[in-house]
Amino acid sequence: MLRTFAKGGVHPPENKLSADKPIEVLPLPAKVSIPISQHIGAPATILVAKGDRVRVGQLIAQSSGFVSANIHSSVSGVVDSIEPLLDSSGYKRPAVTIVVDGDEWEPAIDRSPVLKREISTDAEGIIKKITDAGIVGLGGATFPSHVKLSVPAGKKVEVLIINGVECEPYLTSDHRLMLEKGHEIMVGIQLLMRVLGVDKAMVGIENNKPDAIKHLTDISPEYKGITVHALKVKYPQGGEKQLIKALINREVPSGGLPIDIGAVVHNVGTAYAVYEAVQKNKPLFERVVTVTGKNLAKPSNFMVRIGTPVAELIAAAGGLPEDSAKVVNGGPMMGKAVSDINVPVTKGTSGIIVFPAAESKRKAESVCIRCAKCVTACPMGLEPYLLIRMSQRMMFDRMEGERVLDCMECGSCSFECPANLPLLDYIRLGKAEVNKIIRARKN
Amino acid sequence: MDSKLVVSPSPHVHSGESTSRLMFNVVLALMPAFAVSLYYFGLGALIVTLLSVLSCVFFEYLIQKFLLKVTPTISDGSAIVTGLLLAFNVPSNLPWYIVVVGSLFAIGVAKMSFGGLGSNPFNPALAARVFMLISFPVQMTSWPLPIESRLKYVDAITGPTPLAIVKEGLKKGDTVTQIADQIPTHMQLFMGVMGGSLGEIAAFALLIGFVWLLYKKVITWHIPISIIATIFVFTGILWLINPEGNADPIFHLLTGGVMIGAIFMATDYVTSPMHPKGMVIFGIGIGLLTVIIRVWGAYPEGVSFAILIMNAFVPLLNRYVKPKRFGEEVKRNG
Amino acid sequence: MSSILITAILVLSILGVLLAVVLYLVAQKFKVIEDPRIDLVEAVLPGANCGGCGYPGCRGFAEAFVKADDITTMFCPVGGNDTMANAAQVIGKTAEAKDPLVAVVRCSGSPEHRKRVLEYDGAASCKLATALYSGDTGCHYGCLGLGDCVAVCKFDAIYIDPITLLPVVDEEKCTACGACVKACPKFIIELRKKGPKGKRIYVSCINKDKGGPARKACQVACIGCGKCAKVCPHDAITVENNLAYIDYNKCKLCRKCVEECPTGAIMEINFPPRKQKVEGQTESAETV
Structure with a gap:
């Protein structure tokens, strides 16, 4: 039985049409x-x-x-x-x-294609190079990486988690990168480990990329402390919180960050960019x-x-x-x-x-039949059917109590809804309004 | 490309599931039970089922088109499911006008007056069944004997249900062993050779439907399993305490609509809780109430009442039993 | 039989009396002493609870109004000057009269003038669409037409015109509570002076792009040419970020700017139809 996260999740058709297409340099x-x-x-x-x-x-x-x-x-x-x-x-x-x-x-x-394995930069030097190189989270969230690598005082990182899940259907960029630049990624991970001062890194990859899992598993003995883990295919496993849950079975507290439970998550693409920045000055x-x-x-x-x-x-x-x-x-x-x-x-x-x-337009909405598929699908344990009603009726104060801010907008609820209700649309709206209420309260 | 680009919020893909497809799968899941009831009750089952489905769809159309003046949504299939379930919960020799009145009550009163699909607090088919049971007690409790009356409709030969036999017998002071020869064996019960409502009799056919619903992910296991387990455990305890004064748990599970109630009636989307925790509580409640009504109540059969009573608790369960949020446990401990 | 009846009546009566006493005592004990003037002020207010005054409902306004030392900044837009005068009388003060305002939609980009280049497919909410993109036309500032303003209006005073796909304010019903102004994520709606007999002039555009792109996106956009500012004898018009704005306190309703505007972005409302005089003028005057 492959590991995965416990709550909710959906399995959209994978449609990884470009999985076997090598990376080409665009003119x-x-x-x-x-x-x-x-x-x-x-x-x-x-x-x-x-x-x-x-x-x-x-x-x-x-x-x-x-x-x-x-x-x-x-x-x-x-x-x-x-x-x-x-x-x-x-x-x-x-x-x-x-x-x-x-x-x-x-x-x-350094434009040479030679793999540069020896790490000669110390932790501070690495962070400086990452900052200078303008590296951000390449999984899509684009959060500046140096911020994530600066561990706040009093917090301790126990494990570095590398996200090679690529749970979104269609996308294959991380998959190809892992296949073609496996060694570079491994060196990048070691650089990240040095910055964070951890001796353990776990790479999580969904089981629909067996070639990437095999390649990284094969080369991982050459890199101390890095293990590769196959995960069951389930969306949204690429979500930070879900990936941590799947790999080390800890839950990031509501409103908290992975670092609160000793984990830091980076994408494989980011690890590759870190390699290039530090080892190749790029x-x-x-x-x-x-x-x-x-x-x-x-x-x-x-x-x-x-x-x-x-x-x-x-x-x-x-x-x-x-x-x-x-x-x-x-x-x-x-x-x-x-x-x-x-x-x-x-x-x-x-x-x-x-x-x-x-496939571009949504199908016509019908009424909610209370089938509870959205509740079952929500990886955060929320009740989308309730949130959409509150949002439509502008009951934003109550949405806060229903933990609307835990929503990470993965879209599983809208994906599953047999009535084609725009669940996530209204939840987003509610999140924005709740955030406004919270800001107003602070002032 | 000359058409305008579409801009829409994510997600950009959809599972393709729809209300009508879900309903269609429920109809498919009910087909084995329908086939069995055609085999046992023949003509009567066919007439009652067709009549019930047609009148439910017809009334829904009429009410939406002429009374509410909205676009009729009969194509979503929910009226067909209500019609089927209503038919499955009545005897096959029920006169046609009672079927039509029952359908009108199910659609008109129990469903549409609350706002239609998605808004009704009580299962329409069950509400109608109880309405008919109270309004036409004689016709609703004369059960045709299986196989013997295949080619007959209202003139079918009738007899009591196994549950009624046991209830009567125990009331008279007989022991279970004394009644044993009057009731069918467990195997016969499993295959549905007994008097009863036309769709509730054959446990094996209903279980095939259950497997189909689970496979198609139309329902989850929570409600049916918790009902069945509760009834099994509760009647099992009673049976262990006094095997002569109580029927055995398997007998209870195989008779009187437990299967159809647990698999098809209690799992009705609109009138069941929205998350697993609530569903399990809902199921346990139905199980307990069913046994209480059966053992200590006036009626030999209690599933319908139990489900309706628990339907009333659904809003409360939704309000106060919340699913476990991600990251909740940690916060409390840390 | 009769004894049961008497017992029942007796028991219920005694129970009733006892409970009434308990209720009375509790009510006395937990009595909240409030300034009686709050009720009086609240009675004068319209009771729409629209929040247009900035307080949570009419009661909230009444409480603050009674407590406030200085009431000049407080105003009930729905009730207007009469209501304010009455309310001030209750607490023994006088209220300053203010010019009545009305909500004005500063966008004229109907499909005829502003081509749709994209198709929106999501929940009908301007706020949501704003999070997604800047609009389904070439204009990044204009009205999205999804009706957030309509949804928040408590007075049924605004609706989306099915042909122009733009909000239209019913000035008879509009109380200038400002709910639509706050709801519009594009900041298109403004509260402006209603003007004598409802006569008013305003720039019906908020596009800050340069003339070329603005005109390309919408035929009736303000292109920031500044002709109106030059022709204005009262110095009421300023052009900033390629966009003209008319100060309603300075405007004397002479309508010179309306004639001058090359794109017809300046609107005149509730004026009698003027005689045709200059040839080749764009038909800009839209009389409602």
């Missing part, structure tokens, strides 16, 4: 637009001006606070404009547009993006420079099919539908999914 685009807010926290402060020449890996916007991250140029060329542009948030936000001209890298970056300016969809001619995994328009990725995957009607940035369960296919790829873009028209 350089003509122009990139790099938003200065690609992470959770304060937007970075722009350092360049229109007309400046920049090189690949050059810092173009500096972190503007503790919870913020550096932004580097992903191409070499001339800064064309600095103005608000539509990005995947659905809003116009400041971005640096660079017209590509050649491919000239910062000389400090800042985070490119990432693996899965471009997929049932009607797409060539579902693929691309190594993409940050700022590349999504349209170019879709073109490289065979072009946007006639009957497509929705393009999602991220996974189908938690990803965001984009308002324009020219939005740029950012650090948090794990995948681009194109949906055919027939």
Whole structure:
């Protein structure tokens, strides 16, 4: 019996169409637009001006606070404009547009493909390099990694958990990365272990990626303290709290953080980025993006420079099919539908999914028949049917008591609802209102 | 691509489950029991079932279209399920007008007057059954004998149910051993060779339906298993204390609608609790009440009343029995 | 038989008397002493409990009103000046008269003027849609038309026009309680002076984009050209972030700006129809 988390969860069709497609390097685009807010926290402060020449890996916007991250140029060329542009948030936000001209890298970056195993940097040096490289959580949450690695006083980390679950249907970027860059990831994990001062790291991978599990298990004896664990396929196992529950059977307290129970979770993609930053001096300016969809001619995994328009990725995957009607940035369960296919790829873009028209729109709503499928599906033990009623009737004060803030918006309830009710929509609304109430109370 | 891009909040995929598909699966799960009842009761079972289903759907359509003036939702299949369950809970020789009146009560009073599907506090089929039981006590308790009256409808040959035999016998002061030769064997009971409502008799057919519902994830095990376990344990204790004064637990499980009640009636979505903890309490309550009514009450059979009484407690269970939240335990201990 | 009847009547009567005494004693013991003027003020208030005054319901307002030393900042928008005068009289003060206000929707982007480029498919809530994107048209500022303002209006004074897909305020019913202003996540609705005989002029746009993109997204957008500000004899118009704004306290309702606006973004309401005089003028005057 494979391990998994205990409560709730669903099993959507996996549709991992691009699982056997090796990572291809996407040709350089003509122009990139790099938003200065690609992470959770304060937007970075722009350092360049229109007309400046920049090189690949050059810092173009500096972190503007503790919870913020550096932004580097992903191409070499001339800064064309600095103005608000539509990005995947659905809003116009400041971005640096660079017209590509050649491919000239910062000389400090080690571009050789040789694996560099020996770790010569101490913990502080590693954190500094991670901060400088602008690394954020690459699983999609884009929380600045150096913040997560700074253990608050009085807290002790016992185990580092590496998230190789990729529980979202369709996405295969982490899967390919584990297969193709296994050693690099392992070194990255060791770097993270050194920072946190732990001697134990657990890599959790869902059982629908047997080749990745086998590869990492095979090489893991070479890296001390790292174990690989196969997990039963169940969404949302990639959620931090669910993964911790599945691997070490501890529950993060409501409103708490993993560190409260001695765990820190990082994504495999982040571990790879940490390897590159520390061992190769390479800042985070490119990432693996899965471009997929049932009607797409060539579902693929691309190594993409940050700022590349999504349209170019879709073109490289065979072009946007006639009957497509929705393009999602991220996974189908938690990803965001984009308002324009020219939005740029950012650090948090794990995948681009194109949906055919027939699957783009929701089916008609009917009445709640109280089947309790949403309650059974909720991994946080909430009662979505109750929350949607309260939210629709604006009973926000009561929603707080029903723990609406525990909701992580995984979408399992909406996925299961036979009446097609927009459960998560209204729960989101309720969360926002409850947060407003709490803020008002504090003031 | 000329059409506009669709922008919608996540999730962007759906399980494909729908109300009508769930209802369709319930109908499928009821089919083995229907087949058995056709085998035992023949013509009567066919007439009563068809009449009940058709009139339930018809009344739902009429009420929605002309009284409430909304788009009729008969295609969701809930009226078909109500009709089937209603038919399964009455004797196969029930006169047609009682079936129609019962259907009208089920749909009109027990379901629509509360706001239709999703809002009714009591199981419509059971509410109607109890209404009919009280209004037409004679017709509702004359049970055709299986097989013998296959080709007859209202003129079927009738006899008492095993539960009634036992209840009468014990009342007269007989012991279980003395009554034993009047009631069918456990195997016969399991196969449904007894007098009773047309769909409740064959435990094996209902269990096939149960397996189907579990396999299709239409229901969870909590309610049926907790009802069956409670009845088994409670009657088992009584039987161990006084084997001559009480029927054995297997007998109790196989007779008088325990199976159909536990599997199909108590698990009705609308009128059962929303989470496992509540479901188990609900099931135990039904089990206890059933045995109490059977052993100490006036009626030989108690499942319908037990379910209806527990239906009334569902809002309370939903309100005060909360599922265990993730991370809750830790907070309390830490 | 009769003895049972008498016993029953007796027992019940005695029980009734005893319980009444208990109730009376408890009520005396837990009596809350309140300023009687609170009730009086509350009686004067409209009783809509809309929260437009900033207090939780009319009772809350009455309590604060009685306690307050200075009542100049307190105002019941629903009741208006008359109600305030009465309420002030109860506590022996006088209330300053204020100009009546009305909710104004500052967006004219009907589908005819503003092309839909995206299709929204989610719960009908502007707040929710705002979390998702900036809107289903090229304009990132305009009305989403999902009706959050309609949902919060306690006076049935606002509805979504089925043709323009924009909210319309029924000025007869609008009490200027401000609920819609707070509910609109796009900050499109503003409380403005109702004006003499309801006559008022305002810029019906909040698009802060430069002229080109603004016009491209919506034909009736304010492009920030500043012509209105130049022509205004009363200095009532300011242009900031490519958007004109008319100060309703300075505006003298001369309507020069309306004629001048090249896109028809300035609205005049409740004016008599004017004579056609200048040729080639865009038909901007929309008279309601």
